[in-house]
Amino acid sequence: MKILTLIRQVPDAEARVRLSGGSVDLEGTTVVMDGMDEYGVEAALQLREGGAAVDEIVALAIGPKRNEDVLRTALAMGVDRAVHVETDERLDAVALSKVVAQVAQAEQAELILVGGQEADWDSQALGAATAERLGWPQLTWTNELKLDGATLSGRHDVDEGNESFEAALPAVVTTQQGLNEPRYPTLPNIMKAKKKELRKDDLATYGAAAKVKFVGAEIQTRARLNKVIDGKDPQAAAAELLDLLRNEAKVIK
Amino acid sequence: MILIVAEHSGGKLGKATLEMVTAARQLTEGGREGPITVLVLGQGVAGVAGEAAAVADQVLVADNADLAQYSAEAWAAATAQIAQEGKAHTVITPGSRSGREYAPRVAVKLDAPYLEDVISLQVSGAGLQAQRYTYLARVTETVQAEGSVIVVSAKPGSFAPAAPAAQPGEQYDVDLDLPPARVSITGKSVEKSSRVALSEADVIVTGGRGVGNAENFGRFVEPLADNLGAGVGATRAVVDAGWRPYAEQVGQTGKTVQPQAYIALGVSGAVQHLSGMGKSKYIVAINKDAEAPIFKVADYGIVGDINEIVPALIEASKR
Numbered sequence: 001m002k003i004l005t006l007i008r009q010v011p012d013a014e015a016r017v018r019l020s021g022g023s024v025d026l027e028g029t030t031v032v033m034d035g036m037d038e039y040g041v042e043a044a045l046q047l048r049e050g051g052a053a054v055d056e057i058v059a060l061a062i063g064p065k066r067n068e069d070v071l072r073t074a075l076a077m078g079v080d081r082a083v084h085v086e087t088d089e090r091l092d093a094v095a096l097s098k099v100v101a102q103v104a105q106a107e108q109a110e111l112i113l114v115g116g117q118e119a120d121w122d123s124q125a126l127g128a129a130t131a132e133r134l135g136w137p138q139l140t141w142t143n144e145l146k147l148d149g150a151t152l153s154g155r156h157d158v159d160e161g162n163e164s165f166e167a168a169l170p171a172v173v174t175t176q177q178g179l180n181e182p183r184y185p186t187l188p189n190i191m192k193a194k195k196k197e198l199r200k201d202d203l204a205t206y207g208a209a210a211k212v213k214f215v216g217a218e219i220q221t222r223a224r225l226n227k228v229i230d231g232k233d234p235q236a237a238a239a240e241l242l243d244l245l246r247n248e249a250k251v252i253k
Numbered sequence: 254m255i256l257i258v259a260e261h262s263g264g265k266l267g268k269a270t271l272e273m274v275t276a277a278r279q280l281t282e283g284g285r286e287g288p289i290t291v292l293v294l295g296q297g298v299a300g301v302a303g304e305a306a307a308v309a310d311q312v313l314v315a316d317n318a319d320l321a322q323y324s325a326e327a328w329a330a331a332t333a334q335i336a337q338e339g340k341a342h343t344v345i346t347p348g349s350r351s352g353r354e355y356a357p358r359v360a361v362k363l364d365a366p367y368l369e370d371v372i373s374l375q376v377s378g379a380g381l382q383a384q385r386y387t388y389l390a391r392v393t394e395t396v397q398a399e400g401s402v403i404v405v406s407a408k409p410g411s412f413a414p415a416a417p418a419a420q421p422g423e424q425y426d427v428d429l430d431l432p433p434a435r436v437s438i439t440g441k442s443v444e445k446s447s448r449v450a451l452s453e454a455d456v457i458v459t460g461g462r463g464v465g466n467a468e469n470f471g472r473f474v475e476p477l478a479d480n481l482g483a484g485v486g487a488t489r490a491v492v493d494a495g496w497r498p499y500a501e502q503v504g505q506t507g508k509t510v511q512p513q514a515y516i517a518l519g520v521s522g523a524v525q526h527l528s529g530m531g532k533s534k535y536i537v538a539i540n541k542d543a544e545a546p547i548f549k550v551a552d553y554g555i556v557g558d559i560n561e562i563v564p565a566l567i568e569a570s571k572r
Contacts, residue, residue, distance in 0.1 A: 231557015
């Protein structure tokens with residue numbers, strides 16, 4: 001059984017997001033493997049280490065040249081091989097799923113792991129759209145995952161709480177916080193990763209075209225009042241705050 | 254036809270459905286063709302359908318045992334089938350966890366563009382233009398799509414709930430071909446709160462790690478929330494520590510909220526948390542650390558000890 005794990009490279013959460021020419025400019029920004037995708041890579045490794053019949057774990061990134069870095073990180077964490085579909089083109093999640101589904105078919109993957117919502121496009125659509133293209137079921141927002149033979153089981157969050165589930169492979173699973181603690185690549189593994197295969201692919205072979213056109217972006221920092229009350233006299237501070245909320249903001253009665 | 258997939262729970266129509274109707278009305282005013290049609294999927298949903306009829310031009314009801322349990326595959330199949338049969342040019346789903354789970358499948362089935370989790374929506378030439386948040390809600394993007402059908406999910410709280418229409422819409426029963434269920438749900442834990450739901454609360458009182466421990470939520474966060482008729486929220490650190498249930502988590506990996514007032518007690522203000530609450534109308538921060546990032550986004554703040562300030566607030570808010 002092969003596992004395909006999808007990776008996006010995103011700005012570090014604490015990094016400042018800058019715009020230039022009406023779109024986000026990541027030049028000079030610290031970029032890292034998306035945290036939710038990292039849970040997916042770790043989940044793949046743990047399934048294999050836990051005794052599941054995993055023949056190979058392949059990491060896939062679709063994006064600009066710098067994505068090689070996150071793929072090397074995944075290789076250093078322990079995935080076996082990486083595929084990089086290199087492109088500077090901006091594709092929406094539904095368009096990207098066309099690439100992912102074809103790679104999954106070519107690789108004969110039976111399980112796809114991807115983050116529930118990555119920190120760049122704030123989209124939850126890639127896992128679901130890929131599942132639909134492949135005709136597979138999906139389990140989203142998974143925070144517990146087991147694989148017994150070809151049966152997945154685990155738990156995931158839903159609108160009103162969480163559910164335990166069971167499903168047969170093949171399937172798409174989206175991952176999130178709570179699923180595991182991703183490992184740090186060790187130096188020997190970082191060295192080893194340099195020798196692992198990182199295959200380059202051309203986006204043109206997949207026939208994926210954006211259906212959603214990007215028009216522009218802005219950073220809207222809402223002007224906040226920033227009225228800070230000294231709390232040395234708690235009663236006075238509490239009274240002042242309630243007065244502001246009632247009579248200035250008019251948001252409480 | 255504009256097709257809206259109803260969100261409902263416990264036999265009641267969700268506020269999200271009324272919000273989607275408002276988005277749809279804006280589109281019809283902008284020249285997109287109606288009727289505004291609400292699709293109600295589920296079992297025993299006659300009451301929900303009746304509520305939907307008050308705001309929609311027409312309501313399609315699939316009252317079906319196979320839909321008793323939500324599943325992304327079934328919801329996607331049902332929605333795509335109705336969209337095709339009704340020649341919908343716009344399909345709107347809620348931007349809830351489930352809505353954003355089946356909407357992409359509908360888009361793939363219809364070979365349609367998908368505008369996800371939009372906060373605004375308008376007619377633009379032959380297509381639609383929308384705004385949505387990206388980069389942990391720090392950036393507002395404008396996107397555009399054209400096509401014979403466009404799938405949209407609408408971010409909860411972004412559109413005002415629709416008022417009842419002059420005349421209730423007609424209701425029709427529909428039959429569906431549904432795929433067999435491939436995911437079996439072996440257990441379900443519904444985290445209910447006796448308080449107002451976070452997605453619907455006008456005021457939210459959230460506790461962070463600075464609250465100290467689980468017991469202090471009962472001493473500080475809950476009584477203040479109750480006095481203000483507010484919902485209770487929690488940060489990721491608090492949920493990770495097991496002090497509060499995941500259902501209360503606000504942030505990138507939890508819920509996105511947009512109340513009138515968001516009162517953060519002992520919350521430091523990590524960017525992942527801000528992405529879930531940063532669009533609140535008024536943000537109030539109470540923290541003893543004057544350097545905490547939460548103060549940068551706060552309208553009102555008190556620098557002080559929660560152990561002293563919050564009891565005073567609870568006492569003063571009783572009046």
